[in-house]
Structure formats: structure tokens, C-alpha cells
Amino acid sequence: SQTIHQWPATLVQPVGSPLSLECTVEGTSNPNLYWYRQAAGRGLQLLFYSVGIGQISSEVPQNLSASRPQDRQFILSSKKLLLSDSGFYLCAWSIVAGEKNIQYFGAGTRLSVL
Amino acid sequence: AQSVTQLGSHVSVSEGALVLLRCNYSSSVPPYLFWYVQYPNQGLQLLLKYTSAATLVKGINGFEAEFKKSETSFHLTKPSAHMSDAAEYFCAVSFPGGYQKVTFGIGTKLQVIP
Numbered sequence: 001s002q003t004i005h006q007w008p009a010t011l012v013q014p015v016g017s018p019l020s021l022e023c024t025v026e027g028t029s030n031p032n033l034y035w036y037r038q039a040a041g042r043g044l045q046l047l048f049y050s051v052g053i054g055q056i057s058s059e060v061p062q063n064l065s066a067s068r069p070q071d072r073q074f075i076l077s078s079k080k081l082l083l084s085d086s087g088f089y090l091c092a093w094s095i096v097a098g099e100k101n102i103q104y105f106g107a108g109t110r111l112s113v114l
Numbered sequence: 115a116q117s118v119t120q121l122g123s124h125v126s127v128s129e130g131a132l133v134l135l136r137c138n139y140s141s142s143v144p145p146y147l148f149w150y151v152q153y154p155n156q157g158l159q160l161l162l163k164y165t166s167a168a169t170l171v172k173g174i175n176g177f178e179a180e181f182k183k184s185e186t187s188f189h190l191t192k193p194s195a196h197m198s199d200a201a202e203y204f205c206a207v208s209f210p211g212g213y214q215k216v217t218f219g220i221g222t223k224l225q226v227i228p
Contacts, residue, residue: 006157041123043204043220044158090157101146101208103216105157 002027006091006106013113019064019078021109023091026072031093033074034103035066038088050074086113116141118205120219128227133177133192135222137205140186147188148206148216149179158204164188175199200226 003026013019025031035047046059048066056066063082067075074091088110092103121136139145146165150158162173169181175198179190190203205219 041220044218046215049215088155092158101210101216102148102160102163103158105150105159107157108155110155 002093002104004091004093004104004106006089006109008109009107010110011112013081013111015083015113016080019076019081019085019111021076021089021091021111023074023076023106024072025074025093028072028093028095030071031095033068034092034094035074035076036090036092038090038108044090048076081113083113086111116145116207116209116215116217118207118217118219120203120205120222122222123220124223124225126225126227127195129197130194133190133195133199133224135190135203135205135224137179137188137190137219138186139188139205139207141207141209143209146208146210147179147181148208149173149177149188149190150204150206150218151175152202152204152221154201161190161203195224195226197226197228200224 006023033050036044037047038044048058050056050068053068064078088108090108091106094103117140119138148163149161151161152158161177162171164171164181172178177192179188181188202221202223204221206216208216
């Protein structure tokens with residue numbers, strides 16, 4: 001069966017520090033991968049998606065970047081964190097063909113920028 | 115462009131009462147529709163999905179939703195609320211093709227009162 005792992009679960013970082021959040025998927029090949037941010041009362045905002053290794057699309061301009069160095073690895077990064085980067089970050093994957101666009105989510109990372 | 119509107123960011127029901135969470139969608143093509151549930155500090159879990167088969171869809175934990183094209187609605191219901199149903203619920207819309215972008219509503223927090 002397929003599983004998705006996100007780490008760390010919680011992170012407290014000072015303003016101006018770098019960020020690296022990692023997400024890996026097991027049990028499937030060539031998945032579509034997604035990074036979302038969830039802020040209180042604002043639902044889920046899609047940040048990045050990837051349809052293959054090295055292929056990254058950004059949905060909104062921001063202080064963050066994403067990379068996909070391996071088929072089942074998706075990394076969210078920042079060189080210098082801002083206070084506004086605080087939130088709950090969720091990684092998700094979907095099968096490229098079939099299953100009607102169902103996305104499967106990781107447990108999330110709670111990021112607090114102080 | 116596709117969108118979803120969830121009416122009511124907070125809903126309170128008594129234990130044993132009917133749960134009704136409202137979702138209306140906008141889509142220029144026949145949509146796929148989803149309900150996800152999120153427990154505190156966890157990722158999103160798929161409750162149920164509509165993908166152009168039966169209009170009444172049954173999901174996990176006793177929830178069901180009915181696709182009504184004429185009303186562009188996909189409301190989530192459960193006949194009798196349990197304390198364990200307290201969570202945040204997200205309605206989402208997608209459509210066939212493309213890279214499988216899924217658009218989420220802002221979420222409805224369900225409180226169950228004993």
C-alpha cells in the first residue's frame with residue numbers, strides 16, 4: 001500500500017533562518033506531488049505541484065521554493081523565513097492516471113516563525 | 115475556473131442530531147467532488163468522492179453526500195452525530211484531465227455538543 005511521510009511534525013524557526021521540509025511517498029511510482037499551506041480560516045492554499053522529477057510549478061508568488069530531486073521526494077525550502085510563512089504545511093500525492101484526482105495527504109508540519 | 119463555497123465556517127450540533135455541512139461548487143465542466151476530514155494537527159483524510167457515477171455517495175464513518183447538478187451542490191450529511199465527528203471538513207472540486215488540480219473550500223469546523 002502507499003504511504004506518505006512528512007517531517008518534521010513541528011518546527012520553530014527564527015525570522016531570517018532557512019527552511020527545509022521533506023516529503024516522501026512509498027508504494028507508487030511517478031506520482032503527482034503537491035505542497036499546500038493551511039492558515040487559520042483560510043483553507044488550503046496550493047503552493048507548488050510537480051508532475052515529474054525536476055518539474056515544479058508554482059501557484060502563488062512567495063518566499064518559498066520547491067524541488068523534486070527524486071521521483072518520490074518533494075522538498076519545500078526557503079532561504080530566509082518571514083513571519084508570514086508560519087502555518088501548517090501539507091504534502092499530498094495523487095496517481096497520474098486513474099482514481100479521479102484523489103489526493104492523499106501527509107500528516108503535516110506545523111511551522112512557527114518567531 | 116472551478117471553485118467551491120462552504121456555507122458556515124463553524125457548525126454546532128448536539129450528539130445524536132443530524133449533521134448537515136453545505137457545499138456549492140462552480141465548474142464549467144462536469145466535476146469531480148470530494149469531502150475530506152481533518153482532525154487537529156493531522157493531514158486530510160478522504161471521506162467520500164463523486165466521480166459521475168451514482169449521485170448519492172456513501173463514505174466512511176456513516177457520512178454520505180448527494181450530488182445535485184441543478185443546485186450545484188454537494189452537501190455532506192450524517193443522520194446521527196457522534197462526539198468523534200468533531201473535526202474540520204473540507205469540500206473540494208476537480209475535473210477530468212489537466213494535472214489534476216483540486217480546489218478546496220475554506221473548511222467547516224464541526225462541534226458536537228454532548
